[in-house]
Amino acid sequence: MDRVVPNLKLFVILITLSLITLILDFTHLLKFPKQLLSYITNPISFGLYQTNQKLIKQFHFIFQARTAGQENKALKEQIGKLLSENALLRKKLAEAESLVSQSQHLSLQTYNLIAARPIGLSRYLKIDKGTDAGVKKGQAVVFNDNYVGKIVSASAKNAAAALLTDPDSKVAAFSQGLGTRAKGVLVGQFGNEVLMDKILHEEKISVDDLVYAEGTEGFLPRGLILGRVTQVLERENEVFKQAKVQPIFDIRDLELVFVITE
């Protein structure tokens, strides 16, 4: 029997003992020994539990650090995307503002304007609109009330405009200030300044006078601002006076320029 069913006698005894313990515990007769045992076991269990909690915290910190690293990387990518999106929006806003501002100065009903982005500046100002958009050689490039330049060459997708400072540029102009008025020709100089030449001695011109376009060339309207007088050059032995004129704004700051097509 013991070969087939091993330790049956002992098993029955121990099961009976367990059953007796169960009944005794169920009837709360083992309350005192249980309490006594808990006095010994509880501090050990508490110590183990505390150690376990501390260990879990340490490991949790390691996992958190790893997750934080991944999150940081993802956030950096997100910031990069947002910055680029922000830059694009700012650019579009500036363009929209330029467009609104332009429509306030030169009426869109009177002039046919093509908005173009400056895409390069060396001797000529390069813009991103060409013959496909209706840009032609000889057309005026403006910004608000200011004359920027004249289209000298145009391809299908872009065009180049000669600025006022270009030595080939010549525009009939007049200056006007408080009680002063003079006529002349604005000639481009090398550098950032323009010279207003052929001013008669009897005509009055002074520093800070604004210089406007006469509009006699045909491609640009009369009254466009060309610049501000910075210095008057007057010599007794010369027939004409001259004045140094500086453009009012820096072309590099512009987001949009407008080509007057008609």
Add this chain to the structure above:
Amino acid sequence: MKILIIILIIISFLQSTTAPLDLILIILICRSYLKADKASLYLAFAFGQLVSSLDLRLLGLQSMIYLSAVWLIQVLSRSRLAGNPFLLIPISFICLSINSLINSTPSFPTIIVESLISLPIFYIVRLWEERFTIQKGIKLRI
């Protein structure tokens, strides 16, 4: 044996505080599978009482479960199939499921994990029993 008892005491404290696995039952199952001796039954009774006390359950109930599991495995270990250690996994699964069903709501993912770790535990116990316990039958001839 003393070392085994100390290890089992430590494990019973760990199981009641930190590890949600019934490692005592697994070790007892593995030992019973290896050896059909009386010590396994004593251990099952004693540690059943200790685990019940630590888990604040009714004393005796856990002992009965452990004793039943150990005794059944001792009976099974006499069968021809017992030579294959992989049989331990389904046996452990059944014993652990019954234990979980009686004590609380069974969590089968935990039971599966427990059943799977019973195999490496079995090899550890076998190593221990073969290498680190004194065999009464082996005597040095002089």
